[in-house]
Amino acid sequence: MAMPGAERRRISLATLLPTAGLLPLVLWQIVFFVVPVVLMVGLSFWRSKSYRLIPDFTFDNYAAIFARPAIWRALLLSVETAAFVTVACAVLAYPVAYFIAKKAGRWRGLLLVAVIAPFWVSIVMRVAAWRLLLGERGVINQTVMALGLADEPLSFLLYSPVSTAIGLVYAYLPLYVLPLYAAISNIHDSWIDAAMDLNASPARTFFEVILPLSAPGLVVGAVFCFVFGLGEFVTPALLGGGKQLMFSQVIQDEFQRRLDWPSGAAMSVVLLVLVFVALAVSMKWIRRASGEAGS
Amino acid sequence: MSDLPPNAVELRAVSKVYGASTAVREISMEIPRGAFVTILGPSGCGKSTLLRMISGFVTPSSGDVLIDGVSVAGATPYERDTAMVFQDYALFPHRTVAQNLAFGLRMRKVDKAEIARRVEAMLELVNLKGFGERRVSQISGGQAQRVALGRALIVRPAVLLLDEPLGALDLKLRKQMQAELKTIHRELGLTFVAVTHDQEEALTLSDRIAVMNSGALEQFDTPENLYRRPATRFVADFVGNANLFDAQLGGDGRVEATGLPLTLFLNPAQRGNRPAGAPVALVVRPETIAVGATAPESHDGRIEARIEEIMFSGAVQQIVGRLPDGRRITAHQSAAVPAPERGASAVFSWPSQSVWLVDA
Amino acid sequence: MNRWSFGWALPTYSVLLYAFLYLPIVVIVLFAFDAKAIPGLPLDGFTTGWFSASLGDARLIGSLLTSIRLALLAAVLSTALAMPAAMVLAWRPVRMKSLLLCLVLGPVVLPQLVLGLGLVVLFRTAPDLIGQPAIVLAHTTMTSSYATLMLYSRFLGFRRSYIEAAMNLGANEFVTFREVVLPLIAPALIAVLLLAFTDAFGEFVVAWFLAGFTETLPIAIWTSLRQVISPKIYALSAVVILATLAVSVSAQIWILGQSRRESEP
Numbered sequence: 001m002a003m004p005g006a007e008r009r010r011i012s013l014a015t016l017l018p019t020a021g022l023l024p025l026v027l028w029q030i031v032f033f034v035v036p037v038v039l040m041v042g043l044s045f046w047r048s049k050s051y052r053l054i055p056d057f058t059f060d061n062y063a064a065i066f067a068r069p070a071i072w073r074a075l076l077l078s079v080e081t082a083a084f085v086t087v088a089c090a091v092l093a094y095p096v097a098y099f100i101a102k103k104a105g106r107w108r109g110l111l112l113v114a115v116i117a118p119f120w121v122s123i124v125m126r127v128a129a130w131r132l133l134l135g136e137r138g139v140i141n142q143t144v145m146a147l148g149l150a151d152e153p154l155s156f157l158l159y160s161p162v163s164t165a166i167g168l169v170y171a172y173l174p175l176y177v178l179p180l181y182a183a184i185s186n187i188h189d190s191w192i193d194a195a196m197d198l199n200a201s202p203a204r205t206f207f208e209v210i211l212p213l214s215a216p217g218l219v220v221g222a223v224f225c226f227v228f229g230l231g232e233f234v235t236p237a238l239l240g241g242g243k244q245l246m247f248s249q250v251i252q253d254e255f256q257r258r259l260d261w262p263s264g265a266a267m268s269v270v271l272l273v274l275v276f277v278a279l280a281v282s283m284k285w286i287r288r289a290s291g292e293a294g295s
Numbered sequence: 296m297s298d299l300p301p302n303a304v305e306l307r308a309v310s311k312v313y314g315a316s317t318a319v320r321e322i323s324m325e326i327p328r329g330a331f332v333t334i335l336g337p338s339g340c341g342k343s344t345l346l347r348m349i350s351g352f353v354t355p356s357s358g359d360v361l362i363d364g365v366s367v368a369g370a371t372p373y374e375r376d377t378a379m380v381f382q383d384y385a386l387f388p389h390r391t392v393a394q395n396l397a398f399g400l401r402m403r404k405v406d407k408a409e410i411a412r413r414v415e416a417m418l419e420l421v422n423l424k425g426f427g428e429r430r431v432s433q434i435s436g437g438q439a440q441r442v443a444l445g446r447a448l449i450v451r452p453a454v455l456l457l458d459e460p461l462g463a464l465d466l467k468l469r470k471q472m473q474a475e476l477k478t479i480h481r482e483l484g485l486t487f488v489a490v491t492h493d494q495e496e497a498l499t500l501s502d503r504i505a506v507m508n509s510g511a512l513e514q515f516d517t518p519e520n521l522y523r524r525p526a527t528r529f530v531a532d533f534v535g536n537a538n539l540f541d542a543q544l545g546g547d548g549r550v551e552a553t554g555l556p557l558t559l560f561l562n563p564a565q566r567g568n569r570p571a572g573a574p575v576a577l578v579v580r581p582e583t584i585a586v587g588a589t590a591p592e593s594h595d596g597r598i599e600a601r602i603e604e605i606m607f608s609g610a611v612q613q614i615v616g617r618l619p620d621g622r623r624i625t626a627h628q629s630a631a632v633p634a635p636e637r638g639a640s641a642v643f644s645w646p647s648q649s650v651w652l653v654d655a
Numbered sequence: 656m657n658r659w660s661f662g663w664a665l666p667t668y669s670v671l672l673y674a675f676l677y678l679p680i681v682v683i684v685l686f687a688f689d690a691k692a693i694p695g696l697p698l699d700g701f702t703t704g705w706f707s708a709s710l711g712d713a714r715l716i717g718s719l720l721t722s723i724r725l726a727l728l729a730a731v732l733s734t735a736l737a738m739p740a741a742m743v744l745a746w747r748p749v750r751m752k753s754l755l756l757c758l759v760l761g762p763v764v765l766p767q768l769v770l771g772l773g774l775v776v777l778f779r780t781a782p783d784l785i786g787q788p789a790i791v792l793a794h795t796t797m798t799s800s801y802a803t804l805m806l807y808s809r810f811l812g813f814r815r816s817y818i819e820a821a822m823n824l825g826a827n828e829f830v831t832f833r834e835v836v837l838p839l840i841a842p843a844l845i846a847v848l849l850l851a852f853t854d855a856f857g858e859f860v861v862a863w864f865l866a867g868f869t870e871t872l873p874i875a876i877w878t879s880l881r882q883v884i885s886p887k888i889y890a891l892s893a894v895v896i897l898a899t900l901a902v903s904v905s906a907q908i909w910i911l912g913q914s915r916r917e918s919e920p
Contacts, residue, residue, distance in 0.1 A: 017828070018747045021739035025759060025799060028736055032796040033762050036773025043776060092672065099669045111669075113907045118676050120850070120903035122857030124873040125892045128880055129679030132686060139682055173676065224764075231766020233860050238880060248768050255772050256864075265776075268769045279764060352819055372822040379823045385816035389838045398834075402825030450824065 037272070043265035051259045061266035071250055075270070078247035081161060081236075082229035085168040089176040089225045090218060092169065097180035097217070098210075102189070112181060119174040127238045130167050134158040134239070159241025167235040172228055176221035183217025184210075216289060223282040227275050247271060300364035303328045303454050303486035304349055309358030311344050318344040320510040321358070326454070326503075331480050331487040333497040336507035337533070342490045343458060345507070349488065350456050351375045363453050373402070378447035379456040383463070384439050386431040392442050393418070393427035399450035413449055420479065421445040437468045444476070448483065457489035461496065473499055494534050498522070506530050528653045531578045538584075538624050540577040541655055544569055550652070552577060554620050557598050559647045566652065574655040583649040584626035586614050586635060590644030597644040600624055605634050616643055680896055686886060687893040705890035715891060718875035721787070725871065726856035728791045733799035733851050734806075734844065741803050742836075745810035762800045770797070771861035778865065786867035793865055794855035801854060802847045805910075809843040842909050849906040853899055 044061055047054045065071050100111045118126070133139045134157040141153040156162050187210060195205040236246040245253070251271065254264035304326040311319040319341040326332050334342040347353040348360055351372035359366050367375050378399065386395050393414050400410045418424050421441035426434065431442065440460070447455055460476070461469045477500060480487050491497050497504050498518045505515040506529070514526040525531035532539060541553040548560045559577070569575065579596070590597045600616030603623070607613075612634055614626045624643050628634070635641040687706070691699040709715055740759065749755060762770060774793050778785055784792070817839065821831040859873035866874055872895065879888050 018743040018749065021743035022749070022755065025736040025740035025803065026755065028796065028799065029758050029761070032774065032777075032792055033765070033770070034758070036770060036777045037765070039776045040769065040773045095665055096669050096672050099665045103665060109908065109911045113904050113911070114673065115676065116907065117900050117904050118680060120853045120857065121680065121896050121899050122859065122873050122876075124859045124876045124880075125683070125857070125896055126679055128876060128884070128888075128892065129683045131880070132682050133679060170675070170679070173672075227764055227766075231768050233768045234877075238877075248766070251768060251772070255775070261776070264772065268766075268772060271766055272769060275764060275766065350819075350823055352822075371827070372819065373825045373827050377823065379820070381816045381820055383814065383816055385814065385820035387817060387820070387835060387839075398821070398826075399824035402830065446820075446824070 040265045040268050040272075043262055044269045046262040046265075048260050048262050053261060061263045062270070064263060065267060065270060070245075071247075071267070074245045074250045075247045077161065077244060078230055079274070081165055081168065081246065082226045084165055085172060085229045086222050086225040088165070088169050089173050090222060093173055093176040093180055093221065094214075094218075097177045098184050100177070101181050101185040101187075108185075112177075115177045116174045119171075123171065123234045124238075126171065127167055127235055130163070130170065130239060131158065134163050134166065158239065159243070161240065161244055164236045164240040164246065167239045168229050168232060171232070171235060172225045175224050175228070179220040179224070180214060180217040183214040183220075187213045216286060219282050219285055219289075223278055226278055230274060230278075231271055299328065301327060302361070303330075303363065304488065305361040305364070306345075306349075307359040307361070309345070309348055309355040309360060311341070311348065311353060312356045317510050319348070319355075322507075322512045323358075324505060324512065324515055326486060326488060328486055329484050330502045331477075331489070331500055332503050332505065333489045333491055333501040334505045334507060335491060335494060335497040335534075338492055339509075340507045341510040342492075342507050346379075346456055346458055346488065346490045349454065350377050350379050376453040377456055378450050378452035378454075379458065380440075380443045380447050380460045382459045384443040386439055386442055386446070388431055390431065391427065392423065392429050392431060392434065395431060395442055395446050396427075396449055398446065403450065417445045417449045420448070420482075422475075436464060437472065440464060440472060441475075444479070448479070448485070451483075451485065454486045454488055457487060459491055460489060462491070462493075469496070476500060498534070504534075506533060508533070524651055525578060525653055528576050528655065531576070531651070531653050536581050536625065536627075538577075538579040538581065540579070542575050542577050542652075544571055544573045544575055544652075546571045550575065550577065555598060555618060557596065559596050559650060561647060561650065561652065565648075565650065569652070569654075575652045576655045578651040578653055579624075579645055580649065581613070581625045581627040582611075583645045584624070584628075584643050585645065586616070586626050586628055586641050586643055588635070588641065590642045593646050594644035595647045596650065597642055598624070599640060600643050602635050602637050602639050602641055605637060616641065680900075683889050683896060684893045687890040689886065691886070705886040706894070708885075709887035709891040712887060714870070715872075715875060715887070718870040718872045719891065719895070721869060722856050722872040725787060725791050725794065726852045729794035729798055729855040730848050730852035732791070732795040733802045733855075734848050736795070736799045737802035737806050737847070738844065741806035742810050744803075745807050745813075746815075759803050760800050762797050763804075767797070767858075767860045771864040774861065775864050785865060786869045789865035789867075790862045790869060790871065793861045794858055797858065797861070798851040798854050802851050805847050805850070806840075806843065809840060809910075813839065846906040846910045849902050853903050853906075857899065 043053075045057045045059070047056045047058060047060065065075075096115065100108050100115070104111050131138070135141070136153045136155060136158065138158065140157060141150075144150050144154065145152075191209060191213070192205060195209045196202075200208065231248055232246075233248040233252060236249055237252070240246060240249070247267065248271075251264050251267045254260050254267060258264075302325045304324075306322055306324040308321045308323050309319060310317065310321050322345060334345055336342045344353055348355050349362070351367065351370060351374075355368075359368055361367065362376060387398070390398070396414045396417050397410050400413060405413075414427065418427055421444055423438060423441055423445070426438065426442075431439065434442065440463075444457075444460070461472050464472060473496060476487075489497075489500065498521075501518060503515060503517055504521050506513045506521065508529045514521060514530045516524075516526070521530060521534050525534065528539065531537045540555065540557065542550050542557075543553060544550055544566065548562065548566060550559045550561055551557070552559075585591060585594060586602075598618065600618050602614065603617045604615040605612060606615075607630060610630055611627050612630045614628060614634060616624045616626070618624055626643055685698065688701055688703065689698045743749060744752065744755065744759075771793070774789065778789050813836070817835050818831055821835045822828075826834060857873060859871075859877060862871050863874055863877065870878075872891075876888055876892065879885070
């Protein structure tokens with residue numbers, strides 16, 4: 001049994017298989033994910049002159065972002081909207097996540113799947129549906145007028161930051177329920193019972209036991225909501241109208257209409273930095289929180 | 296069979312080091328063919344690692360493993376003639392009971408008719424006749440245990456390895472399975488190596504027990520020797536209950552307990568070849584101790600203690616006394632014998648022949 | 656059960672939230688059956704005419720078929736890339752594992768807009784790939800992240816003792832994979848394929864940047880949204896949405912059921 005070749009073959013299999021398994025995906029991600037990002041960063045230091053790219057190492061593109069009020073106003077609007085959407089999603093998602101995790105009994109699997117299912121429908125179709133709902137002659141306005149709640153259509157519903165926010169809340173609500181559900185279902189019923197048993201009121205039980213223990217879910221959901229909301233393009237483009245642009249629309253405009261790639265690349269890098277900061281802050285928090293739980 | 300070496304498994308100074316921690320330390324052991332050997336130790340003592348070195352899932356950092364006298368260093372698990380009963384049984388959930396049993400034979404390219412015949416025979420051996428077409432999710436824990444055992448036995452391995460085989464069963468079922476396991480071992484005459492942390496199970500099942508502690512082999516001996524003549528303080532304490540008194544060996548068999556008014560005279564067999572002045576510990580088993588107002592004539596080991604607690608557990612009552620130096624002494628006495636009052640002073644006594652010495 | 660309860664408030668709120676989540680979908684299906692040419696309330700009358708109209712629209716159906724074909728390719732490619740990688744990451748001690756995980760999962764958090772534009776820059780070096788190949792490559796990049804994540808957690812939950820039992824009984828690495836690993840992860844694999852397909856099928860931004868003259872269904876709908884929308888778009892969307900829901904729901908229920916069966920003793 002102990003053939004001299006056995007040892008050698010085992011070593012080669014043991015080292016070869018993992019490498020062979022990882023290599024294709026890693027190479028793929030390097031070519032189609034890392035390289036594009038690196039190209040964008042590199043491009044942001046170039047110049048463009050009459051639609052031609054000129055290699056350079058200049059910070060002009062970054063300086064220009066903050067020199068043009070229209071651009072940093074768009075950036076500000078994007079951050080504000082993403083922050084609002086994050087908070088709104090947290091508030092809207094929490095009760096449902098709690099209901100599914102603690103009250104739904106044997107339906108929890110189905111209810112969870114039903115929350116996430118709309119997320120898989122193409123974003124373009126979902127946004128198209130919201131246009132039907134929010135438009136001047138849309139479902140909501142027609143209903144409001146039929147009920148006599150307003151005499152004329154509510155014009156702010158479509159083509160405004162409000163409609164963008166509604167669309168984004170709709171899009172990312174399922175994404176927030178998921179981590180919240182995971183965090184809440186990890187809270188043992190006995191811990192809640194223990195708090196109540198020690199004479200904590202339902203409100204105190206919630207704020208002193210349930211909420212702190214579901215904090216990881218809140219943070220993870222917030223990160224995804226904020227990061228996705230910040231960079232989302234389709235929703236503002238179709239629901240936001242053309243008056244108040246979001247940062248993503250400005251980037252797309254810079255690339256595709258003004259054809260100033262270096263400037264668009266610089267804006268993309270700013271967006272990436274924001275995303276990275278949001279991720280890093282939350283990762284640090286999660287690591288610290290889990291470290292505390294571990295010790 | 297006669298040309299096979301007498302040892303089914305031989306471990307030669309095997310060690311396993313994980314980074315800074317040593318899971319197994321220089322263990323050598325010879326497991327005779329046809330024996331039922333149990334590796335016993337507290338959790339984390341390295342006993343499972345040792346078992347997995349025999350099965351090939353763990354490669355020793357140093358040392359050698361021999362199966363049927365041949366080194367299996369570098370052989371993969373599937374090249375070794377071992378079969379394992381896993382702690383969680385690891386029955387393939389997508390296969391029926393019969394298909395699980397047949398798996399090892401299929402891998403060994405046994406022909407179909409032969410497989411069918413041996414599966415049928417195995418179902419009968421493990422008392423599962425008629426269960427062949429069941430899915431493994433449709434059988435009870437005890438039945439799953441038998442399937443796991445049958446799946447390993449059917450390939451007639453050089454060694455059958457059992458990793459905490461009865462750990463997942465409740466007490467009553469465990470007792471029943473212990474008896475069945477023992478019967479099957481006797482009927483088939485295969486070599487069994489089991490791992491357990493349950494000393495009672497080890498004592499009941501095995502011909503020989505290897506006691507491990509923090510990676511090292513403390514003693515490899517028969518259950519009786521392990522109990523009566525423990526090699527180390529750890530074995531004395533871990534196997535069965537023991538009262539341990541630190542003591543010092545004097546000349547001509549005198550042993551004086553440290554800090555206690557207790558002196559015993561031991562025979563040369565009990566002393567071993569320890570020199571005078573050696574620090575030792577007296578091992579006094581609770582069931583050898585009598586408790587009463589006076590000591591029986593034959594009990595030359597005597598010490599006075601205040602009765603602190605008396606606990607009845609059916610046939611035996613456990614009497615705990617507090618010694619002058621504050622430590623406790625435990626005696627097991629028949630419940631038929633009247634116990635002294637709690638709080639009263641009593642003499643705990645035992646014959647010195649029943650005492651064993653271990654190095655302190 | 657704990658005594659923490661909102662009585663009827665929590666269920667009622669949950670019903671309302673589910674209504675909110677499904678309202679847009681209901682509206683699309685509703686207007687797909689409405690006779691009016693410009694969608695709006697009140698509903699005019701019931702017709703199935705828009706469905707046959709959308710079937711007769713060669714451009715629309717062409718974009719649908721393109722989407723199906725490209726998404727199928729991306730799903731198969733990303734699952735093929737993800738499965739071995741997830742297996743290694745979950746089962747083997749890998750050096751620089753967190754760096755590898757970041758690399759593999761990066762496309763999830765990278766704004767799609769930035770990935771799309773970055774790929775536009777990249778494909779300037781290979782302009783011939785713009786169109787269908789570029790879309791498949793981009794979607795594979797995005798879906799392989801999700802696929803790796805899902806399969807990684809599946810492999811982490813896979814009982815190692817199944818593999819050890821098979822090897823212990825004489826099966827080598829390849830036989831163990833074929834006889835034990837593959838049959839047990841097959842449901843998860845199919846679920847991942849379905850979800851990767853759904854994701855790639857619906858993706859718009861990146862595909863739009865790289866499309867050239869290719870038109871996927873989301874691109875076709877996007878284009879039509881710029882003009883007055885014909886209800887036949889809603890009719891086709893209704894069909895696609897219901898199919899998407901059916902596929903994603905069954906895939907996820909499959910995963911749930913599978914993990915439940917696994918966790919049984």
